[in-house]
Amino acid sequence: MNRHSASISQRIQHILALALPIMGGMLSQSLLNLVDAALVGQLGEIALAGVGIGGYITFMLTALLMGLSSGVQAQVAGLNGARRYSERARPLNAGIVLALALGIPLTSIGYLHADTLVALLSQDLQVQTLASDYLALRAFAFLPVAINLCFRGYWNGIHQAGLYLKIILLMHGTNVILTWWLIQGGLGIPPLGVQGAALGTSLSVTLGCILWTWLTWKRACPSGFVFKPPSWALIWKTSQRALPTSVQQALFAAGYAVLFWILGQIDAASVAIGHVLVNLSLLLILPAVGLGMAAMTLVGHSLGARAFQQAYLWGWDVTYVAFGLLLLLSLPLFLYPDVIVALFLTDPGLQASAIFPLQLTALMIVLDTGALVFNQALQGIGAHKAAMQLALSLQWGLFLPLAWWLGVYLGYGLLGIWWLQLAYRGLHSCGFIWLWYQGFQKLRHHAKDTST
Numbered sequence: 001m002n003r004h005s006a007s008i009s010q011r012i013q014h015i016l017a018l019a020l021p022i023m024g025g026m027l028s029q030s031l032l033n034l035v036d037a038a039l040v041g042q043l044g045e046i047a048l049a050g051v052g053i054g055g056y057i058t059f060m061l062t063a064l065l066m067g068l069s070s071g072v073q074a075q076v077a078g079l080n081g082a083r084r085y086s087e088r089a090r091p092l093n094a095g096i097v098l099a100l101a102l103g104i105p106l107t108s109i110g111y112l113h114a115d116t117l118v119a120l121l122s123q124d125l126q127v128q129t130l131a132s133d134y135l136a137l138r139a140f141a142f143l144p145v146a147i148n149l150c151f152r153g154y155w156n157g158i159h160q161a162g163l164y165l166k167i168i169l170l171m172h173g174t175n176v177i178l179t180w181w182l183i184q185g186g187l188g189i190p191p192l193g194v195q196g197a198a199l200g201t202s203l204s205v206t207l208g209c210i211l212w213t214w215l216t217w218k219r220a221c222p223s224g225f226v227f228k229p230p231s232w233a234l235i236w237k238t239s240q241r242a243l244p245t246s247v248q249q250a251l252f253a254a255g256y257a258v259l260f261w262i263l264g265q266i267d268a269a270s271v272a273i274g275h276v277l278v279n280l281s282l283l284l285i286l287p288a289v290g291l292g293m294a295a296m297t298l299v300g301h302s303l304g305a306r307a308f309q310q311a312y313l314w315g316w317d318v319t320y321v322a323f324g325l326l327l328l329l330s331l332p333l334f335l336y337p338d339v340i341v342a343l344f345l346t347d348p349g350l351q352a353s354a355i356f357p358l359q360l361t362a363l364m365i366v367l368d369t370g371a372l373v374f375n376q377a378l379q380g381i382g383a384h385k386a387a388m389q390l391a392l393s394l395q396w397g398l399f400l401p402l403a404w405w406l407g408v409y410l411g412y413g414l415l416g417i418w419w420l421q422l423a424y425r426g427l428h429s430c431g432f433i434w435l436w437y438q439g440f441q442k443l444r445h446h447a448k449d450t451s452t
Helices: 008-027 031-043 043-063 069-082 089-114 116-117 127-156 161-184 194-223 232-266 270-282 285-303 308-335 339-341 350-368 370-383 384-409 415-450
Strands: none
Touching: 008 285, 008 308, 043 089, 043 116, 043 127, 043 194, 043 232, 043 370, 069 089, 069 127, 069 161, 069 285, 069 370, 089 116, 089 127, 089 232, 116 127, 127 161, 127 194, 127 285, 161 194, 194 415, 232 270, 232 384, 232 415, 270 308, 270 350, 270 415, 285 308, 285 370, 308 339, 308 350, 308 370, 308 415, 350 415, 370 384, 370 415, 384 415
């Protein structure tokens, strides 16, 4: 699509056609641990705590794999834009090689060292036992998860995100059925409790991997899937694109663990309120992250066609759409905070203390739009290292130290930390907007030097 000749409504339709399946799939992904928690909740708070801790460690370990998707997607989108259709699956082949190299060791770590990892987060022996059992069985899905991320990157990169959404929905539907059956038992299977929850999730993810492999085999072999093995240079290039994103995601997750530790230094109420606010914000920003992934494809496709100005403007077009969407999603948090808070907190004192921080959270979500979109879009122009450096330096070098200083040392508590976080999110977006502008200035200069 020519960005200049297309109307605003056409551009928005094009963005949403690509982004909506990605957004739906990402929201569906967030249901994995929620389904396990909901179905295990009937077994008691010890079981629920075990699943919660095991699920959080699973999230931390799988974060190390997240870069595989963007590493594959950015390259596939570029090849697709350049109309090199017979080669566009080669980055997928490279990604699968990396998935094997990462997924197998992570499975070993999760299975063999589950007790050690769980003991870092819980001192309760009953919780430790259940969390270890849960983590050990979830670890068997690390390799399928890694491969699924590669397939996601490929199909998103060639503008076929709808296929991704269909398989994800089928996978999660299977997860609900299998998990419920294995927890409760029946048809010759004894009740497995927490182990059943983990086993059901791992089996459903593995089923998704099998479906992805079959579908890609049927449709992507002409594009080089399997039959064009990746060179070591391509594997290295893909790893260079994937590693910064994986490190960023892992340290981003670890940063929230540190934030909750800081809140724990204040009081238990701050931890309880903080968990609600953080989980709400992480859920509501997922659509913007999905839009950012769509921007990565649009930008990469345009760069493959050597349309630099169009690529630059796609980033802004997607940001405008994301801003409007996040503004809409965050309005209920700002206008009706008491109603939202009451859904999660029953204590009147906690509810009263959470209302104003929730309104600040609504503002944070909107302010973070630029960072959420451009962080993904920068992968499309190969600026993954700069994105990682900016995000981690602001989170670990600025926000977390200041959060401890302001909230704990100076005694301003949770409210002081949330005011600080509001400023941090604004600075975060400004930094990524600047990176977007600088990245395209360098691309234009490089293109000009190459042409001369």
